[in-house]
Amino acid sequence: MLRVNTTWSTFCISLYGAHALSYVPCGQKDLLWWSTRAFAQKGKPIRGGVPLCWPGFAENTEPFHGTARLQDWILVEAEMTEDYARLLLEPTLKHEVLQVSLEVLVRDRLVLRLHSQNLGSEVMELTQALHTYLQVSAWNDIALTGLDGCLFVDKLNAGSEGVQAGVLHPQEGIDRIYVHSGAVKVLDPGLNRVIWVRKAASGSTVVWHPAEKAATIADMDSAEAEHFICVEAANTHKDKVSLLPGDSWSLETVLSAEPLHA
Numbered sequence: 001m002l003r004v005n006t007t008w009s010t011f012c013i014s015l016y017g018a019h020a021l022s023y024v025p026c027g028q029k030d031l032l033w034w035s036t037r038a039f040a041q042k043g044k045p046i047r048g049g050v051p052l053c054w055p056g057f058a059e060n061t062e063p064f065h066g067t068a069r070l071q072d073w074i075l076v077e078a079e080m081t082e083d084y085a086r087l088l089l090e091p092t093l094k095h096e097v098l099q100v101s102l103e104v105l106v107r108d109r110l111v112l113r114l115h116s117q118n119l120g121s122e123v124m125e126l127t128q129a130l131h132t133y134l135q136v137s138a139w140n141d142i143a144l145t146g147l148d149g150c151l152f153v154d155k156l157n158a159g160s161e162g163v164q165a166g167v168l169h170p171q172e173g174i175d176r177i178y179v180h181s182g183a184v185k186v187l188d189p190g191l192n193r194v195i196w197v198r199k200a201a202s203g204s205t206v207v208w209h210p211a212e213k214a215a216t217i218a219d220m221d222s223a224e225a226e227h228f229i230c231v232e233a234a235n236t237h238k239d240k241v242s243l244l245p246g247d248s249w250s251l252e253t254v255l256s257a258e259p260l261h262a
């Protein structure tokens with residue numbers, strides 16, 4: 001595990017999966033949630049933080065959500081300044097055609113950039129997500145803004161489509177892929193904070209919480225599960241990436257927080 005302290009914040013990342021585990025801006029609670037029941041076992045993903053779903057997200061991927069979160073990664077570059085820390089990680093075992101790396105910038109915000117490049121001679125299709133578990137006071141006592149008017153696919157309702165009307169207040173289990181490329185604000189009165197989830201090169205945003213099904217997930221404790229919501233910068237469904245030979249793509253998410261009421 002790597003731990004980085006900057007003037008602004010503290011950050012931890014596991015080399016297994018290049019999996020961000022913790023991001024604590026000074027004076028705040030961790031923006032990321034992780035499970036105390038997370039498996040610490042090769043071949044299984046870590047529950048919480050920011051799993052890298054690459055080079056495939058969800059359906060039709062084997063293993064589910066891709067290989068990146070199940071691989072060992074190494075630190076290939078590190079830069080520390082007074083203002084920020086920059087890390088670059090690569091998997092130890094390379095994909096035969098797609099090259100991947102994770103770039104991390106740690107400062108008063110956390111920037112995660114997942115770079116992919118097609119080194120082959122044919123078009124490669126890529127689906128992916130920065131599957132971010134945000135820590136909140138209670139998943140069903142928050143409001144998500146920024147999705148108003150966006151089309152979504154409801155994975156819990158046989159893939160039916162809907163349009164978000166106004167603010168999203170999750171109250172039941174949710175697993176939706178929004179056609180959305182802007183920012184989401186997570187308004188959390190219980191922690192008196194707003195988490196900003198900004199992103200780039202992402203035309204889909206996934207919002208997920210299993211609600212009562214958390215009890216059926218082996219590496220999740222139901223009581224702990226009250227305290228997260230997943231808001232994921234993704235390229236999936238209507239937003240798959242077709243990478244031409246030689247082309248690159250950098251999926252990015254940027255996390256930061258501010259008080260809800262000053």
Ligand SMILES: O=P(O)(O)OC[C@H]1O[C@H](O)[C@H](O)[C@@H](O)[C@@H]1O
Nearest residue numbers: 058064065155175206207208230
């Ligand atoms: O349990 P995992 O393999 O990490 O997947 C957790 C969840 O990831 C995404 O948010 C998907 O949309 C969900 O359908 C899936 O259940």
